[in-house]
Amino acid sequence: MSYLSYVSPSATSPWHTYLEQVDRVLPYLGHLAHWGETLKRPKRALIVDVPIEMDDGSVAHFEGYRVQHNLSRGPGKGGVRYHPDVTLEEVMALSAWMTVKCAAVNLPYGGAKGGIRVDPKKLSKKELERMTRRYTSEIGIIIGPQRDIPAPDVNTNAQIMAWMMDTYSMNTGTSATGVVTGKPLHLGGSLGRVKATGRGVFVTGREAARRLGMKLDGARVAVQGFGNVGSAAAELFVGAGATVVAIQDHTGTLVNPKGFDMHTAMQVLKRDGGIGQYPEAERIDNESFWDVDCDILIPAALEGQITVERANRIKAKLVLEGANGPTLPEADDALRERGVLVVPDVICNAGGVTVSYFEWVQDFSSFFWSEDEINVRLDKIMVDALRAIWDTADRHKITLRTATFAVACERILSAREERGLYP
Numbered sequence: 105m106s107y108l109s110y111v112s113p114s115a116t117s118p119w120h121t122y123l124e125q126v127d128r129v130l131p132y133l134g135h136l137a138h139w140g141e142t143l144k145r146p147k148r149a150l151i152v153d154v155p156i157e158m159d160d161g162s163v164a165h166f167e168g169y170r171v172q173h174n175l176s177r178g179p180g181k182g183g184v185r186y187h188p189d190v191t192l193e194e195v196m197a198l199s200a201w202m203t204v205k206c207a208a209v210n211l212p213y214g215g216a217k218g219g220i221r222v223d224p225k226k227l228s229k230k231e232l233e234r235m236t237r238r239y240t241s242e243i244g245i246i247i248g249p250q251r252d253i254p255a256p257d258v259n260t261n262a263q264i265m266a267w268m269m270d271t272y273s274m275n276t277g278t279s280a281t282g283v284v285t286g287k288p289l290h291l292g293g294s295l296g297r298v299k300a301t302g303r304g305v306f307v308t309g310r311e312a313a314r315r316l317g318m319k320l321d322g323a324r325v326a327v328q329g330f331g332n333v334g335s336a337a338a339e340l341f342v343g344a345g346a347t348v349v350a351i352q353d354h355t356g357t358l359v360n361p362k363g364f365d366m367h368t369a370m371q372v373l374k375r376d377g378g379i380g381q382y383p384e385a386e387r388i389d390n391e392s393f394w395d396v397d398c399d400i401l402i403p404a405a406l407e408g409q410i411t412v413e414r415a416n417r418i419k420a421k422l423v424l425e426g427a428n429g430p431t432l433p434e435a436d437d438a439l440r441e442r443g444v445l446v447v448p449d450v451i452c453n454a455g456g457v458t459v460s461y462f463e464w465v466q467d468f469s470s471f472f473w474s475e476d477e478i479n480v481r482l483d484k485i486m487v488d489a490l491r492a493i494w495d496t497a498d499r500h501k502i503t504l505r506t507a508t509f510a511v512a513c514e515r516i517l518s519a520r521e522e523r524g525l526y527p
């Protein structure tokens with residue numbers, strides 16, 4: 105009997121998407137391509153049982169993961185996701201995209217990711233805290249300020265990072281502020297971190313629009329996912345004169361060609377945890393989101409959203425991947441053929457990890473920067489990185505995604521080669 109390896113991808117999984125993206129970049133890596141297999145195997149994957157006592161006295165078990173995809177360039181870095189669909193394969197893909205992303209913006213990190221297979225909305229606050237603390241203890245054998253530094257992702261936030269920091273600190277007898285990023289400000293968090301990913305989406309979008317000759321003033325924007333990333337990006341685009349004409353989240357799909365008022369939208373989000381009850385917009389069925397007339401589309405929810413069929417219906421000229429892995433490889437081809445420019449996740453949403461890096465550096469030096477300093481540095485890193493990627497894309501006549509992989513993988517595999525193979 106033959107067994108499937110855990111690195112064999114199931115069809116259309118995020119890991120499958122990632123492996124195809126690697127295959128597309130290998131021809132552009134010269135002699136470094138002989139290290140290509142390194143990119144296709146996580147260095148380390150930890151699966152943990154997370155048992156907790158529920159409020160009613162019963163015991164529930166949750167599946168937790170922490171994957172360190174590649175540590176050639178530095179300690180692991182990557183978020184923790186709480187979602188009922190989390191799988192090992194998904195976490196492997198997300199950790200691999202972190203490796204590429206950190207190298208694309210030249211941060212001294214490898215790539216990692218974690219997750220728990222749970223619907224956190226069904227847990228009380230106390231249950232959520234117990235689950236977070238037990239998970240942190242279980243993965244405590246591989247994380248640490250110099251080893252692997254978690255951060256927020258889907259359904260995790262500053263409060264969860266505070267519990268993680270406290271648990272790790274209690275277990276090690278230290279005040280280890282550098283063990284996670286995205287913490288509250290009182291615990292060594294950084295100004296600008298909450299909105300950093302959305303800001304990075306805006307900055308890369310602004311640069312891409314400039315190259316396309318598209319004015320942001322008056323541009324129509326559609327956003328899928330109105331959480332940390334989508335809402336912050338939408339606010340910044342509106343601040344630059346754009347109009348948000350459609351928003352989709354887990355509570356529904358709303359359109360208003362005259363534009364959403366961001367202040368009201370944020371109030372509704374704060375009140376209900378979703379955008380569904382926003383007052384002045386028409387509710388349409390979820391699938392019709394992909395037909396909305398717009399100039400810029402921002403997928404900022406989950407993976408695998410843009411299929412070939414949807415790609416062929418998208419009206420936007422510019423797609424900004426706030427989410428990780430929202431576009432399937434064949435859909436990428438369809439968008440390219442239709443002349444739609446895609447700014448890929450591995451550069452578009454790198455603003456979050458960049459300010460996480462600032463947070464980590466500030467924690468070590470115990471010297472904190474102003475929000476302006478942070479935003480200016482973030483803007484510069486994103487613009488410089490995108491320029492180098494664009495030059496590579498023009499030189500080889502390849503998509504921005506393959507160009508981002510080319511720039512990043514050259515850095516990752518050069519580090520691999522220079523360190524040499526142990527022993």
Ligand SMILES: NC(=O)c1ccc[n+]([C@@H]2O[C@H](COP(=O)([O-])OP(=O)(O)OC[C@H]3O[C@@H](n4cnc5c(N)ncnc54)[C@H](O)[C@@H]3O)[C@@H](O)[C@H]2O)c1
Pocket residue numbers: 256257258259260301328329330331332333334352353354355378404405406407426427428453454456457
């Ligand atoms: N938070 C970060 O700093 C960060 C950094 C880089 C990339 N990302 C990526 O951005 C994406 C969003 O992350 P986030 O931190 O904003 O998460 P979040 O939990 O704050 O928000 C997720 C959003 O997606 C929506 N959503 C969930 N399921 C949906 C569905 N089936 N259809 C439509 N909308 C749905 C939710 O309603 C919510 O608005 C993820 O892919 C994440 O990996 C996040």
